Amino acid sequence: MPGDHRRIRGPEESQPPQLYAADEEEAPAARDPTRLRPVYARAGLLSQAKGSAYLEAGGTKVLCAVSGPRQAEGGERGGGPAGSGGEAPAALRGRLLCDFRRAPFAGRRRRAPPGGGEERELALALQEALEPAVRLGRYPRAQLEVSALLLEDGGSALAAALTAAALALADAGVEMYDLVVGCGLSLAPGPAPTWLLDPTRLEEERAAAGLTVALMPVLNQVAGLLGSGEGGLIESWAEAVRLGLEGCQRLYPVLQQSLVRAARRRGAAAQP
Amino acid sequence: MAAGFKTVEPLEYYRRFLKENCRPDGRELGEFRTTTVNIGSISTADGSALVKLGNTTVICGVKAEFAAPPTDAPDKGYVVPNVDLPPLCSSRFRSGPPGEEAQVASQFIADVIENSQIIQKEDLCISPGKLAWVLYCDLICLDYDGNILDACTFALLAALKNVQLPEVTINEETALAEVNLKKKSYLNIRTHPVATSFAVFDDTLLIVDPTGEEEHLATGTLTIVMDEEGKLCCLHKPGGSGLTGAKLQDCMSRAVTTVYFKIHCILEKCMLMCHQHFMKNFKSMA
Numbered sequence: 001m002p003g004d005h006r007r008i009r010g011p012e013e014s015q016p017p018q019l020y021a022a023d024e025e026e027a028p029a030a031r032d033p034t035r036l037r038p039v040y041a042r043a044g045l046l047s048q049a050k051g052s053a054y055l056e057a058g059g060t061k062v063l064c065a066v067s068g069p070r071q072a073e074g075g076e077r078g079g080g081p082a083g084s085g086g087e088a089p090a091a092l093r094g095r096l097l098c099d100f101r102r103a104p105f106a107g108r109r110r111r112a113p114p115g116g117g118e119e120r121e122l123a124l125a126l127q128e129a130l131e132p133a134v135r136l137g138r139y140p141r142a143q144l145e146v147s148a149l150l151l152e153d154g155g156s157a158l159a160a161a162l163t164a165a166a167l168a169l170a171d172a173g174v175e176m177y178d179l180v181v182g183c184g185l186s187l188a189p190g191p192a193p194t195w196l197l198d199p200t201r202l203e204e205e206r207a208a209a210g211l212t213v214a215l216m217p218v219l220n221q222v223a224g225l226l227g228s229g230e231g232g233l234i235e236s237w238a239e240a241v242r243l244g245l246e247g248c249q250r251l252y253p254v255l256q257q258s259l260v261r262a263a264r265r266r267g268a269a270a271q272p
Numbered sequence: 273m274a275a276g277f278k279t280v281e282p283l284e285y286y287r288r289f290l291k292e293n294c295r296p297d298g299r300e301l302g303e304f305r306t307t308t309v310n311i312g313s314i315s316t317a318d319g320s321a322l323v324k325l326g327n328t329t330v331i332c333g334v335k336a337e338f339a340a341p342p343t344d345a346p347d348k349g350y351v352v353p354n355v356d357l358p359p360l361c362s363s364r365f366r367s368g369p370p371g372e373e374a375q376v377a378s379q380f381i382a383d384v385i386e387n388s389q390i391i392q393k394e395d396l397c398i399s400p401g402k403l404a405w406v407l408y409c410d411l412i413c414l415d416y417d418g419n420i421l422d423a424c425t426f427a428l429l430a431a432l433k434n435v436q437l438p439e440v441t442i443n444e445e446t447a448l449a450e451v452n453l454k455k456k457s458y459l460n461i462r463t464h465p466v467a468t469s470f471a472v473f474d475d476t477l478l479i480v481d482p483t484g485e486e487e488h489l490a491t492g493t494l495t496i497v498m499d500e501e502g503k504l505c506c507l508h509k510p511g512g513s514g515l516t517g518a519k520l521q522d523c524m525s526r527a528v529t530t531v532y533f534k535i536h537c538i539l540e541k542c543m544l545m546c547h548q549h550f551m552k553n554f555k556s557m558a
Binding site: 004006007008009010011012013014015016017018020021046047048049052059061063064065067099101103104105106107108110113114145147148149151152153154 | 314327336338353356359361379408415416440448449
């Protein structure tokens with residue numbers, strides 16, 4: 001970009017070669033609408049972050065790191081009635097600052113680094129979904145920073161980022177009520193529209209509507225919901241949410257195991 | 273007791289180790305950390321590589337696009353590097369536009385590409401004056417534990433070796449490009465530059481491959497980039513304590529052995545395994 005003097009300059013504009021390619025991409029194959037792709041989750045892999053997690057589901061690769069608690073910027077705010085369990089009053093509660101970044105090589109088309117509105121919207125969605133799960137009252141006047149980096153987008157990126165962020169918070173030892181598990185859905189267009197769980201990138205691109213649900217599995221409460229598109233009837237959306245919640249419950253044991261393994265590794269490293 | 277001493281007097285703590293010619297993590301003064309390379313893991317990128325030097329982790333993704341060649345060099349393409357140090361790699365970086373360290377690293381990588389002629393820009397030209405390739409090389413640091421320049425250079429080299437560009441022909445009648453995504457070929461990598469970083473302690477002692485703490489305590493740093501023919505591509509010494517000519521020569525000879533080690537022992541083996549994997553998948557698809 002011409003005005004950005006902080007980065008190495010390239011050409012003014014460039015087009016991806018796919019625009020000039022002769023052949024079309026094949027349509028995604030038909031599949032069981034409730035299948036979940038196998039997930040690889042690992043917590044505690046970055047040395048410089050307080051807590052970190054890496055999640056890989058199909059082609060989607062997300063890395064998340066948590067740092068803090070640190071002194072919150074923004075000055076003092078007044079007191080108020082204290083919360084239950086010895087927590088700080090509502091105005092002095094801690095804050096969660098979320099940052100969502102997409103690597104420039106993550107999608108089909110390269111996206112130059114200043115991400116723009118979409119990344120901010122997803123960061124806000126992350127914050128809204130994680131706040132119910134974290135005991136922010138136990139971190140008065142402090143802020144926790146959560147940064148998610150999407151290395152490769154293979155479909156349901158926000159859901160993977162949510163899960164990775166919750167794992168990283170748990171790995172950092174932040175007090176939480178429960179983990180947050182995310183699941184993506186998309187509505188396949190056509191004569192008989194069906195909701196597909198955990199869509200791939202191809203399915204997401206051709207979808208008529210998309211939905212991401214975030215669930216706290218043990219408490220069985222929905223932490224976040226983000227959807228858009230032409231969905232049709234209300235029952236269809238309700239059906240999709242139910243499907244998403246089931247998917248989240250199925251993912252939970254894998255995440256529990258990854259946290260246990262990370263704790264064991266930490267214990268073994270601290271021993272000698 | 274040792275941990276307390278380390279917090280209060282970190283420099284003295286280090287000096288005690290350096291007197292015995294070793295470092296707190298057990299390495300000798302001239303020893304590198306374990307290097308791991310993983311090539312071709314990001315399928316959306318045209319070429320990718322992940323490099324781990326001990327704890328320092330850098331991932332490089334290369335995306336190729338079309339652009340008009342620059343007006344002052346109509347037969348050349350572009351190689352645009354960009355180093356990103358996001359807040360997740362270390363708590364000292366804030367989110368936002370690239371800070372000073374990221375800009376310095378980006379410029380260093382650009383200099384290495386230019387000086388070492390790792391890719392002839394003429395190779396990237398498809399049709400002089402009309403169409404050329406742009407290779408956007410985005411390096412993201414995932415874990416910052418010192419020696420970022422070495423890791424970035426190595427990741428860039430590995431990723432460029434992994435890049436496969438589709439075949440492009442210009443249709444004479446319509447003057448448009450036609451891309452055949454099924455036929456891909458590797459880039460022509462002419463040289464293999466490898467960086468070796470040193471940290472200077474107390475104006476005299478040189479240690480190789482400093483970790484984050486060592487960089488913080490050092491009085492100066494030095495990075496030497498050499499290619500496999502023993503030619504010097506780049507020397508980066510941003511201020512810090514001065515070095516005698518003899519010390520500099522010593523560093524350069526050490527850099528040469530590093531090049532041999534990194535290229536032949538690590539990169540070649542990795543490329544071979546990646547190629548075998550690719551061929552196996554190709555055969556199973558056919």
